[in-house]
Amino acid sequence: MREVVYTVRVEFGDCDPARIVWFPNFFRWIDAASRHFFVECGVPPWHETEKTLGIIGTPLVDTHASFRKTASYGDVLRIHTSIAEWRGKSFVQRYRVTRGDDVIMECDEVRIFAARREGDPTGIRAVPAPEEIRKLCG
Template identity: 85%
Template sequence: MAREVTYTVRVEFGDCDPARIVWFPNFFRWIDAASRHFFIECGVPPWHETEKTLGVIGTPLVDTHAKFVKTASYGDTLAIHTSVAEWRGKSFVQRYRVSRGADAIMECDEVRIFAGHREDGAPGIRALPIPPAIRALCE
């Protein structure tokens, strides 16, 4: 079974919109933090270190699919349960379940890559093969 890491978020007043519920782009802000924390908790060094050792500058998104189940508001504490649902050749599926106590709030499946600088030095990024050292830490 895939390793799962939990990241906790306090919803703040400024995270909410005039409808008094979380403005949805903030969920992606938290999910991005949960993604990075997953790797940190698994023992992967921060990206500014992996840039030097593995050429990995981060894990940008290729595709994301999210379902919003219930609303949240300020004062809520959310738990983001994160795992890697699938490892592919040059990408992986990172899965998030966001809950408030027993309530499911949001679910998200992302396809991400391990990105490096382009080999020709031009601006932009390219997908690297999954670094085995990172995968071994995360399973």
Template identity: 50%
Template sequence: MSDSRTTTHTVAVNFGDCDPAGIVFFPNFSRWMDAASLSFFMQCGVPPWRELERTRGIVGTPLLEIHTRFLQSVTYGETITIETCVDEWRGKVFVQHHRVLRDGELVCEGRETRIFVTRDASGTLKSIAVPDDIRALCRTNSRPRTETSP
């Protein structure tokens, strides 16, 4: 069982997010989960990636693998909330779990396997161990915050 905090990220679904049938075009869920991933770290008190790259060389947390399961369709004019937590911390890898809800009902969920990376002297991305201080910030002993996306 994970001791990760759970954060929320709210998205207003717009007409342009949908296909001609009025259903959210599926890659948008990946885009929103990616935004929820960044929001998770920022709500936990982790500095923005730009600052981490400048101060510690950490570029971000690129994806290694993603799994998404769709349960119901979503359309424009609706608001969804993405609950995000870290299911598993490993040495260099972590797994984030996203639950996409509409009015409290699960419509989609996704799991993302990610790594922390820096750049070596040649500019090539290189994975690093999950920083202990960042892992500590993401634990449940902190007060959660909520962020909204336009």
């Protein structure tokens, strides 16, 4: 299982009045870590994969998070990202957010590989993960 680490420095504006990270920011950061994972694995940007493979991205369809400890401004968080499971037209992306040895948050997301729906330029459909992307991501 390949793991890629994405680093975030928590800023003052990321926190609520209690000086702890406002929880939606974690979801913003893990979404960025998701794309970073694919980039680090060698997957081209989605605008390129749309031309070559028909893939426009990996939208989120389900998420489950567990918050273990708080984080505050000045903290450096490391988001460890991997693919825990490949499914037919979806996959489970796993995140473990750490500060040093402390686990701050853990999250599993179910995402799909999306392609445009024929005849509907705004619609999308789930498609099987292209084999070349699966190989790159281990």
